[in-house]
Amino acid sequence: MASTTPLSRTALTFYTLVALIAFAANSVFCRLALSNEQAVSLIDPSSFTAIRLASGALMLALLMLLTSVKGRSKQDLATQDIATQNLVTNDKLSTKKHGSYLAAGLLFVYAIGFSYAYVLLDTATGALVLFAAVQISMMMISYLQGQRLNLLEIIGALVAFAGFGYLVWPSLSLGSETLSITGLVLMAISGCAWGGYTLLGKGTANPLFATGYNFIRTLPLVVLMLAIVWLLSGLVSVTQIQSDPAGLVFQLSTQGVVLAILSGALASGVGYALWYQALRGLSANHAAVLQLSVPVIAAVGGVIFVGEKISLHLIICASIILFGIALVILAKTKSKL
Template sequence: MSVLLAYLSTLSVALYTLVALVAFAANSVLCRMALSVQQTTPLIDPSSFTAIRLTAGALVLWLLMSLRTRRLHTNTSDVNTSDVNKSAANKTKAAISVSHGSFLAAGLLFIYAVTFSYAYVLLDTATGALILFAAVQMSMMLMSYIQGQRLTLLEVIGASLAFAGFGYLVLPGVSAPSIIGLILMALSGCAWGGYTLLGKQSRKPLFDTGYNFIRTLPLVAAMIGVVWLLPLFSVVEPMNHLILSPAGILLAVLSGGLASGVGYALWYQALRGLTATHAAVLQLTVPVIAAFGGVLFLDEVISIHLSISASIIFLGIGLVILAKPKSITINKLT
């Protein structure tokens, strides 16, 4: 029985991880469609895209949390009124009323989202992906090392191989990056790495993610206020100042409500069964998934270049997953 439960737990972690990574890939595609500078005029400006994205994510997650809370209250009200059941009901209500998430996680989420949006106005897809996922992997592994997690030789080889395959995928399309874009995207990757590591502590992924999104809303309001006021104090027109179109708004809503809100909640759920190293390396599959998405939905072809890159990445990830992690932990995240 215990073997079956362990198998089901592993299967659920794999499923949550897969769906979350697909959501990340979809999010990248939606962001690039909305913010692409290759268009005559972008469909939406970076600040508006970020604001709508985070607001839509907060709204969708709030609705899901409300449905979940209502179901818990309904289940509680259906039980008998014995002392034992009253105690269980009180515990359930207490669990619902406990504050979830954290201001630190919300701050990292906001930094990731806003720097991601502005960076992709200055960078092309391949360059942005290389900088972002390099920053994510390096920051997560560095923070994990500081916390006491040590990699085995096989994990080092696997992670290096996966990153090499990722570099092989994007390098042919990489151009000399804008310095500002590079800094913004590197900051975005580091913020996402920190947000992911905080997610390993999550016990209620839906509520933690939901409250993290809700806590970003004051920061969103402040950002929009600054963007609106900026032209009043500057003789230079801000970059892509307040561009809105129905298509851009729709892409931002889809990015925030589905790819970000639901995707990040599933990611927090998956992190409960992943090591920091696994989480860092697995995210290198996102550009590959996005590329195969182009094959399925945009009639693009599978190139030899993509096939070789995907094979190298998945081989590296396989080595990391098969490696037995060292049981050395100096500190735990607090």
């Protein structure tokens, strides 16, 4: 069962800060591993996704095991009723009670779209598109479920979409390659999948176990993906192997594997666990506002660790998009007062 002990201000600040940095670190790790500006890629997108999900599943499984052991210890102190203790343990460890195959499918779509998009997008742009797509998709799903938008929410949504239009416009101009439309679409799909995954997890009794079992449920999809890539790689010519923008050839290096493990085990596994701890002390609106910082943190990480440059155009687009999303969040806050 989830802990009901209130978080101290220090603990809440620590969990929140580390979790937000972990979210941004996912973008940095992925971009470092998959950047198409290197002579030879450190790892291909499918292998990165497979290692990320597998290492995330392993880390979360360990966290679930530790949580179960801790829960059993507390139960021993409270009562010697073995039957009750086994009931609690079985409830936590039953896959039928945590997560779902639909959520796992959305998690897989998010992860694979995320990896392939970062072959084509820089760190800051990818994080901005991902975050905005998550927020907008959640808003649209809520609308389709019957939650109507007020005037401020409509204005905020229009401002955010205008920011997206301004972000993409130079790339739609004849002869311009400012932004990869393919990368944009892939990251938008990834963000929409994560938005759906997030909504499915709302109200989950035990978020850690739900997330852990969802990661574990992605493993058959990971095996299927690797099999498909392996089959397609047999159709790729030697010339294409030297330059493989579609990621249809397995490419592994020690550095690439390490980055994928860091992304899966630490930035995803530990990061998500800490975020769920932080959510115990944050309102939904506060959590949404805090996530506005993720693209900014990712952009700084891209500059420091990847050597990327942030253009004035991206700064203006980010400001417009984030302002529009902030208006939507503010409108939700006011409607609940």
